[in-house]
Amino acid sequence: MLELRNITAGYDTGTVLRDVSIVVPDNAVVALLGPNGAGKTTLLRVASGLLKPYSGQILIDGQDVTGQAPYKLSRKGIIHVPEGRGIFPSLTVADNILLQSPAGDYRKSYKTATATFPRLGERARQIAGTMSGGEQQMLALSHAYVANPNVVLLDEVSMGLAPKIVEEIFEYLTDLGRQGVAQLLVEQYVGQALKMADYVYILDRGRISFAGEPGEISEEKIMNSYLGSLAS
Structure with a gap:
């Protein structure tokens, strides 16, 4: 279980998150929704160790891992798929998979990646940055x-993709959930996120404005909260 407890964090330009608490239970999909600028990406950066919070704690299965480097959190099962693809565009597809793999486990990792995503096998020697956005x-x-993760942090993985590819990506995420991998999902397609989610948090101007199950809030109310934030 991943827990972010009373997180306050930001950058040189100012504080972004204020006393934010989120729990991602084992085997669960948690949707983190909110308007642009609410602090969603910042929260994922804190969770993966890329940004150290001013205060608060990051706990994995009850163990305080606050301040640990990203590679240490990765070894504890926290994987971050950032906004904007998160690949090495100048390397081949095969080399990208090599860098994603646990040490000494490349052959198994390559087989898993190309069995799950056959197009990657077809483009193994292709420079990754020359592939389509969906690929x-x-x-x-x-x-x-x-990477055999326990929790995957997903930041707008559908951004900039055609609707047909978005559906395909969500099928992969659903499959990942069936395998028991917990997910903290930041997503612009609110309806898709609600279908997948076991729990929902809405982040608005750096604070949690709603926490509960999908059945407790409608897509319409979520969109109204977005519009209310933009109007204020």
Whole structure:
């Protein structure tokens, strides 16, 4: 279980998150929704160790891991698929999979990645940055399959993709959930996120404005909260 407890964090330009608490239970999908600028990406950066919070704690199965480096959190099963693909565009597809793989486990990882995403096998020697946006996102998502994670942090994985590819990406995420991998999902397609989610948090101007199950809030109310934030 991943728990972010009373997180306050930000950058040189100012505080972004204020006393934010989120729990991602084992085997659960948690949707983190909210308008642009609410702090969703910042929260994922804190959870993966890329950004140290001003205060608060990050706990994995009750163990305080606050301040640990990203590679240490990765070894504890926290995988971050960032906004904007999250691949090495100048390397081949095969080399990207190699870098995603646990040490000494490349052959198994390559087999898993290409079995899950056959197009990656077809383009193994291709420079990753020359593939289509959908194929690059598949390569980024393959990290969640080969690294044996406990929790995957997903930041707008559908961004910039055609609707047909978005449906395909969500099928992969659903499959990942069936395998028992917990997910903290930041997503612009609210309806898709609600279908997948076991729990929902809405982040608004750096604070949690709703926490509960999908049945407790409608997509319409969520969108109204977005519009209310933009109007204020």
